[in-house]
Amino acid sequence: MATILPELVSYLEGLPEPHILFDRQYRILAANAAYRRQFSPTASVIGRTCYEVSHHISVPCDQAGESCPLARSRESGQRERVLHLHHTPQGESYINIELAPLRDASGEQAYYIEKMEPLRVAQGQPATQGLIGRSAAFQRMLELVSRVGPSQASVLLLGESGTGKELVAQAVHEASARAAHALVVVDCASLPETLFESELFGHERGAFTGASTSKPGLVEAASGGTLFLDEVGDIPLPMQVKLLRLLESGTYRRVGSTELRRTDVRVVAATHRDLKAMVADGRFREDLYYRLSTFPIALPPLRDRVDDIPLLAVALLARVVPQRRMAVAPAALACLQRHTFPGNVRELRNVLERAALLADGTHIEPLHVERALGSDALPAASVAVTALTPEDAPMPSSDASLRSVERAALQAQLKAHRGSRAELARKLGISERSLYRKLRELGRPS
Numbered sequence: 001m002a003t004i005l006p007e008l009v010s011y012l013e014g015l016p017e018p019h020i021l022f023d024r025q026y027r028i029l030a031a032n033a034a035y036r037r038q039f040s041p042t043a044s045v046i047g048r049t050c051y052e053v054s055h056h057i058s059v060p061c062d063q064a065g066e067s068c069p070l071a072r073s074r075e076s077g078q079r080e081r082v083l084h085l086h087h088t089p090q091g092e093s094y095i096n097i098e099l100a101p102l103r104d105a106s107g108e109q110a111y112y113i114e115k116m117e118p119l120r121v122a123q124g125q126p127a128t129q130g131l132i133g134r135s136a137a138f139q140r141m142l143e144l145v146s147r148v149g150p151s152q153a154s155v156l157l158l159g160e161s162g163t164g165k166e167l168v169a170q171a172v173h174e175a176s177a178r179a180a181h182a183l184v185v186v187d188c189a190s191l192p193e194t195l196f197e198s199e200l201f202g203h204e205r206g207a208f209t210g211a212s213t214s215k216p217g218l219v220e221a222a223s224g225g226t227l228f229l230d231e232v233g234d235i236p237l238p239m240q241v242k243l244l245r246l247l248e249s250g251t252y253r254r255v256g257s258t259e260l261r262r263t264d265v266r267v268v269a270a271t272h273r274d275l276k277a278m279v280a281d282g283r284f285r286e287d288l289y290y291r292l293s294t295f296p297i298a299l300p301p302l303r304d305r306v307d308d309i310p311l312l313a314v315a316l317l318a319r320v321v322p323q324r325r326m327a328v329a330p331a332a333l334a335c336l337q338r339h340t341f342p343g344n345v346r347e348l349r350n351v352l353e354r355a356a357l358l359a360d361g362t363h364i365e366p367l368h369v370e371r372a373l374g375s376d377a378l379p380a381a382s383v384a385v386t387a388l389t390p391e392d393a394p395m396p397s398s399d400a401s402l403r404s405v406e407r408a409a410l411q412a413q414l415k416a417h418r419g420s421r422a423e424l425a426r427k428l429g430i431s432e433r434s435l436y437r438k439l440r441e442l443g444r445p446s
Helices: 006-013 033-039 050-055 069-076 136-148 165-174 193-201 237-249 275-280 286-292 306-320 330-338 344-358 366-374 380-388 397-416 421-428 432-442
Strands: 019-023 028-031 080-088 091-103 109-123 155-158 183-187 226-230 266-271 295-298
Touching (some): 006 019, 019 033, 033 109, 050 080, 069 091, 069 109, 080 109, 080 136, 091 136, 109 136, 109 165, 136 165, 136 295, 165 183, 165 226, 193 237, 237 286, 275 286, 306 344, 344 366, 397 432, 421 432
Parallel strands (some): 155 266, 183 226, 226 266
Antiparallel strands (some): 019 028, 080 091
């Protein structure tokens, strides 16, 4: 094994973040104190390969379907950064890896230094909170979150209803330097146009009927932190220009005031709408769209994350029935993995909660899953209400007849349903917000 300069080892030892040094054969030559404390408190890693220690595999990452930073550095000749799922004493965890090549006297890459930083906002194993997954689609999304999180860039989250946009917004916030400050959620879909401005920017006393006192807005509450604009496609056009001014200059005015106020917020927006189509139709400002979408992240639907369903099932059961230690039988998991889940993770949670209520023992069996899914077995047109309406997916105008069928199906569900709006939303596998939007389109009271 190569002899390493003691000055280099001493330098690594003093770094606060976990670092290792390894050679071109992937053999670890040095590991600093921070690495030993966090990743290998009981056993030495010196002389072992990085891929065996981190991944418990016998070949380099790029030969096992992973992105290998060493291979990428050899190709690019520079630093490389990747997100990997590593084995740790606490289980598998997502780790941000930054690799820097060290060159010898001839200019060839001789050694490599890796800095490792755990990504604490997601797990590759069941957890009681946060993002959970290990599928390729999930990891691609998570790598984007890890890259944009520490920056100040505006983020636009794009995805179907139920894919976890608020959880991803939370992850972006927690990965930033603003994590110690507030993450303030603005539910753009539920705010009436007449109240939108005062809720967002605040108002002065006497600004309108009923404004008996001055009130700060959500923008002010988020100062120093992150402002999450959920369902940004529902922002009224008159408000869009004021939001654009906030994004571009960090300034705003309370309703009823001429005083220009300043705030320091990072904006994360989310929508399931096709904002580009809305821009083309004149329903969304083009300049605001480009300002919001500095860094877009597409959230994968659950049907593209089938391999994550077993992990999600364990975690979601712990959340919906914490008082019961329940497991899902392998055949029941296979049944769940065959379902398309138009309502995504939210629908999976509902199905698991129903299945748990149907099961008397500690295991959810295929029969329980089939019965739980059966309560969502709506007529084809009703399913289309969940998956294909204009709010949930872009639809060309030539499909007007299908849209009419979908609306008719929702009308039929409303007529037959005798419970609350929340129960109806769960039955359809959508959020209450999505249901309220559909009701408004139908001209029905919410």
